[in-house]
Amino acid sequence: MFLAIVILSLSIQWGQCDKVSPKPGLKIFREDYKSVEETCFAVGFVRKNCRNETNTDDRFYAFDARVGTSIKNLGVNGRVVFNTVVSNHGLGYNASSGIFTAYRSGIYVFDWTILPWQGSNAHTAITLNDKFQSWSYCDSGKSGILQSCSKMAVLKLQRGDKVWIAVFRGQAVIHSTFSSFSGYKL
Template structure:
């Protein structure tokens, strides 16, 4: 069983790349197992264990944000990863594509003397906050991780939960938002 699983993991990239191997063992393996799904079933895995239905995203700011309004939404435009297509860079909202337990993480980098009062927002409810007070003589980085059980269609984003208009500032490239399904 272990050998079959090992062989599967070693040849799977080649099997789907369209390249034909000249090695007889790989050709025989590919001929014997016609599809990825059938291979998973043959090995005794449930369909969902082998399907490539991963949900994971990582996004960053592409420009500095300042003068953030209280109860506003942070829109991360630079998409580094968006498997499952749950994150919408035009709105800053992650829409849960499948029910389950999700892990979210966000990091802000403040300008000297500025702050970022951010929260993970789920369906309009502020769930987990970070108070990042930049009242120091250097840039300040703050992070938070939150684990939630969510339903399909739930909407998640990073929002601004407080502060006075004009005193907030988040630095591009260093401010990010990530999430994945366990």
């Protein structure tokens, strides 16, 4: 009798093991996560590094981004969002906000180029934690000629500092594709 109960109990458990779980498997989850992770990386979202790297001190930080859609009538203190990311090594640049975040202290080099619409201007400045650091006065005037303006700045950053390009005077009308922002850690 005892043997019959044990066999019956085991057969019920074995029968239940053949049922398929309604939840997706770990393999599917990993594939979905990898897809989301690659998408976030492609658009420049900042995320913590989950990889097991042994030497993070030699991590390379550099980015290059462009204005994907022309920006019209951006006012004083308006942030120029360079939303088309060409490269984002170290994931310091956020294409949604236009902000670079320093994950390591050190000396950084930044460069930005602005192409205002014909007959308009764009007065921009590199901004470090809400303070203008270096300015670019770009005015195409009434000449009817497109004129781009470029500026480079070298900044000493502490971990967590935030850097972006903002308008410091008037309203800016910025052409897409030809306007860019890039930077790297020395």
